[in-house]
Amino acid sequence: MKINVLTLFPEMFTAVTGSILGRACEKGIITFNFINIRDFSNDKHKKVDDYPFGGGPGMVMMADPIFGALNSIDARGKKILYMSPRGNILDQTKIQQLAEEEELTILCGHYEGVDQRVLDHFDMEEVSIGDYILTGGELPAMVLIDTVARLIPGVLAGEDSATEESIYSGLLEYPQYTKPRSYEGMDVPEILVGGNHKLIYLWKFEQSLRLTRELRPDLFEDFVKNSKKLTKDEHKVLEKVLK
Template structure:
């Protein structure tokens, strides 16, 4: 079981996302454990202050070291990896998600204001993680994203394990298109191959569609993806098709 300890000054923000659907069931089945700790509970003054002015001036408020040090100490374990959700951290991508899913205990620190006192980074943090190159008001939403993404990789969390394997990015490329009932909707049909019952043809169609989707929308992923010789042949065919369509359009 993977345990998440989340340290935040707004634990109520997590009550909806963590108490519904897959994450709720995963907790009930004891596949994951999620504990929330309010950093304010570890402040020592009567106002439960967790932030203060930045030395040197000019910046906004900074989260104080004391409450966060004590909060981490209260949940720490020898297996724990302490993570600061931070815009300057490594971007959360699928390979990192899979790596984190192998851990037993993740402690997630949600920063606020202008960030945290640098001594927290120097003494407590094992790594910093970002969910993208943009700025949010705090680390709570990134922590929710991390918990959701990592939990999906825990065996048994999803209804069928192949669901995670077939997800976009798991194999380094985007997913193939999905269809469901009805067979026709507003004049739009389902590809005949998906109705054929021929599992080999369906698998081939899906792989080609996934490669096409990646080539059109996220071609940079192909440089890092593990591609077979057959995949390379399909991509060469797709590129020729695109080139021809462009040339036909010019004519």
Template sequence: MMNIDVLSIFPEMFEGVLGHSILKKASEKGAVQYNIINFREFANDKHQTVDDYPYGGGAGMVLKPQPIFDAVTYLTEQAKSTPPRVILMCPQGERYTQKKAEQLAQEEHLIFICGHYEGYDERIREHIITDEISIGDYVLTGGELGAMVVIDSVVRLLPGVLGSEQSHLQDSFSTGLLEHPHYTRPADFRGMKVPEVLVSGNHKLIEDWRMKESMRRTLNRRPDLLENANLTDQQKKWLDKLINVNE
């Protein structure tokens, strides 16, 4: 079972997200245990102060090191597994990818630090974290929403969480490409028909069609992904034909 601890001064933000859909089912199945902690509880003054003015002046407030250091130390000492990955949600971190989600899904214990205000005391970044993650090139009010995104993308990859163990293998980015189009019944909806190959019953032709469409969609929408895609010789031939058609 994976243990996920979240340090936030707004723990109530996580109640709705973790209490519904796949994230709730994952907890009920015993695949994951969530622990949301208000790190004000670790502040060492009676006012539970977690932020202060920055040295050198400037706008905004900075999260103090003491409450977060003490909280992470406590959680690490309580851990019964290998040392946790301590993840700082920060717009300066590495851009989050499906590959990173797959990597984190192999861990037993994750600790997320969600900041607010102007930023973190740099000693937090330098001494206690293992990963800095950004979910995009923009700034949010705090790290909570970003942590929810990462948690959702990781938990759905845990064994037994999705209905089928194969469900996530063809997800966009899992293969290095965008996912192929999907269709369901009816086969003819207001004159818009499902591609004939999908109702042919020929699994080899269906597999080939899906791969070609995946490559077509990637070429049209995210051609940058093809630069590092690990393609077979057959896939390279299909890609060449697609490029020639587009030219």
């Protein structure tokens, strides 16, 4: 996958191009193209914002520099995302859809947003990571990049790692433990060190069910509604939790 990012602060993205995603780049699985919007400003001071027509607080990013940046990569007609608090919330379904794209272009806004003509002309999809406001679109873009990239085959060491974790299974993740077996008077649950893989799996499944029911009842309800494909043993565990 190729990921183009239009931003005023390309240096911020070193946070997501190291470690796992860095290795994916080395393998040619992901290609990043960070574009500084200021490079396309015709102003001698590289100004990219101005006061909004009709008045109001703050400044708005001007159309011309963004048009220049997008035209430089021939972006029109391609999948372009604008990180915006008024967009649809980024969820599992959207992440999986985006992971199937061959190329994504992400626009990071700043100030009070961008000139609406940019969004209209390039038919951008607005995406939000939550109902709150940040100072810019860079952090939301990093969240989107990281969560989408993990679903691309070959990015994670284990092919099943991405979809087996936490919310991707429809349930929250069960408690995890590592060495030492006993610490400060707290012991690892005996079943996890007993060697019976079937019982270990069912214990983890039960813990996931209980945690999801307590912390995310909405997810738990959806899981129960779609539980027809569970095994006989899994159904027994679910019935136990429902009692």
